[in-house]
Amino acid sequence: MKMKLQIGSLLAVACALQTVSAGDITGKVTLNGAAPAEKPLPMDPTCGKLQAAGEKPMTSFYVVGADHGLGDVVVYLKDISGKSAGASAKPLMVDQKGCVYEPYVATVQTGQTITVSNSDPVLHNVHPTPRPGTRNKEANKAQLPKSPTLDFVFPDAEMFLRFKCDVHPWMFAYMSVFDHPYHATTDKDGNFKILGVPAGEYTLVVDHRKAGTAEKVIEVTTGGAKADFALDAK
């Protein structure tokens, strides 16, 4: 009993030490230059009726916010693997609302569940299309209105794994799958935060589907790290 208490205490101290020696990486991604004009989504009348009055749904290739902040940029630590929390990670919730996927761009870990719901009064089919050469499986599942959620799990890392709906061919979402928990997606103002990164030197990468990629070597201390990036509009 006394031995168990001692081992338990040692473990708790070890965890605390690790937490103390980890930091958060924060930063902002901005866009240089003017983003190309977005295109209107060719919605059919049924989906058109689901939009707010006067609203014309557009593509979201470039989400540019305050101070040229660029949203939907995937930010991650390079060359790390084997640290995924897998199924124990909280599921990522994806919704189909107004005949678009929300969120449009997100990140998950290998083995983490992506739970897709349908908030629309129309039928969708959820069709992930992973690239060949991985263990990630293509699927094509119908989802009626108010039907149960659909779960998807991908065992291999992959950037911008596409989800589409073949009933509404303008609907897309992109999930980047990593074999570790150190990743994030910038918000609409370009800000990001990666939590609990152990102290050390890393290569931090930002990747936008259209604006391209950039990377920096950073040093993470117990106080965290800050890194800003600028990508050029194409």
Add this chain to the structure above:
Amino acid sequence: MKRSSNNPWLCRFTWFTALCTWLLIGLGGLVTSKGVGMSVPDWPTTYGYNMFLFPIHMWDGGIFYEHSHRLFASFVGLLTTVIAVWVQSKEDRRWLRVLGWAAFVGVVLQGVLGGLRVRLSLDGLGIPHAALAQLFLCLLVFMGVVTSRWWERRWSEKWSFSMSPSAQRLVLLTTVLIFVQLLIAAGMRHQHAGLAVPDFPLAYGKIYPPTDATFVEEINRKRMHPMDFNEITAFQIHLHMLHRFVAYALLVLITVAALKLHKALADQPLARRVATGWLILIWVQAGMGIVTVLKNKPADIATLHVMTGALTLLAGFVLSVLVQQFSVATQKSVVQSPARPIFGPNKPFS
């Protein structure tokens, strides 16, 4: 059961089925052009329903096109089955009875290919599905020709047909090249990558575009299309350019062949009209191809381009058959022709 080779209603029914098949090719083309080939993920059911009982209120978005395609395909399958049975009971030409079964097997195979493409989620199966559709249409039209009154009478009239063997070969080989062009086009369309080259007459501002990895990555980064197609690859750019170059070749070949046919078919007004139609079709097809590129591949124009391509192949095929028959008939008629038939003196289709 008395069989004969004079079945006018069978002929009319076959031509009607051929027309429906051409329209079905258009409907299938529309499914691909709109990118909704997988909008019904199961087969032969439709979202779990018997496909003939799928509620109309659920025919939403892409489902409308894909489901309509399946229903109309079933209709064409039924028409073909009728032809196959009709031919068995009424036709005295054994080879035509065999073709009847071939048509039946063809339409069943076509249905299975389409179904497997969906069930296995294999985009590549769209290419043999598209190719077989064209061959099936040619088969039906051939059956329509050989059950026609013209075919019955073709050797009982005096013919005046003079076309050199090389010119006859030109008609046949051009028709084969049209089919190759349709295969290239099917390969392009079933990549689901949209328009690989967005300008005309140049390609990315050049006579032949670069295809190195840096350039290809750049064009994918810059492309912003609501349908967000698969990424363009160097192979797709090469395929697109091949399609253009074969199109230029066909413009020349069909123009030359059609002019030669026009001269050789001076006494055959109907066949002459087919030759004229062939010439018009290829130039219209070229125009539609250009518009498809300049307007960034709108679904309606791209689909019309598919349907006109089918008609161009059909015209070449019919003219190839007519040329062969005229050559043989000329040899048999009172007015001698110096031309030798391209298939020799035998009578393959008597």
